[in-house]
Amino acid sequence: MSVKPSRRLSRCLLTGGATAALVGSTLLAPSASTAAGTGIVAPPDKIVIEIATVNGSGCPAGTAAVAVSPDNTAFTITYSEYLAQVGLGAKPTDFRKNCQLNLIVHVPHGFTYAVASADYRGYAHLEPGARAVQKASYYFQGSPDTAARQHPFNGPYDNNWQATDRTDWGQLVWAPCGVKRNFNINTELRVSAGTSDPTKTNSFIAMDSTDGDIKTIYRLAWKECKQ
Secondary structure (H helix, E strand, O other): OOOOOOOOOOOOEOOOOOEEEEOOOOOOOOOHHHHHHOOOOOOOOOEEEEEEEEEOOOOOOOOEEEEEOOOOOEEEEEEOOOEEEEEOOOOHHHHEEEEEEEEEEEOOOOEEEEEEEEEEEEEEEEOOOOEEEEEEEEEEOOOOOEEEEEEEEEOOEEEEEEEEEEOOHHHOOOOOOOOOOOEEEEEEEEEEOOOOOOOOOEEEEEOOEOOEOEEEEEEEEEEEOOO
16 A cells, blocks of 8 residues: 655745745744743844755655744645655665755844744554654754654554654754854654565555645744843
8 A cells, every 4th residue: 555645735845045934023932931931032023934955855856845824933844745665566765765954044133043843744554563753853054962853653553643843941952143054954754564564565654645735833932142
């Protein structure tokens, strides 16, 4: 069994040099009470996210799209061909797919940001004995600090899936103040046949679904830089 990734992209394509503007002054950390308790205020000017590059076997050119939420507190990436599979109909290299997003976030002077949480969604069909994992890592260019998360799935499984990465306020990886550094998000889907028989069955995990595109949501946190 396999799925045919959906191609219904309704937003601007994620290509090198594309730009999405976050306009408004209501950007707050996801936890309003925590932000208020530390005296954090939202940036007063517009925020611009520039897509430097998007690369990977899970996001070929023209198969990923980006949009900004109406309240400017998150951005969403939609995939249409992000699928890893093993078994019948799969190529030897199909067991692993990945996507790397390289973002340039332009913020007003005196502010910095971090990705506070991310929601990943998709569909998986895993035969008994098969296994899959979804991974993500986040880091700023030139910084040794990397936040990484992974979520395993075990067969038998045949349903939608959702995974959420959350970071406590005190452990957020913040962009360096006063320095422009590209922000990298690396995601990966991997599936293994395990004890299932790949000559007779097919197992897959997709950041996609059989009935439409799946969206990955990244929520931003903001704080003022120390003078």
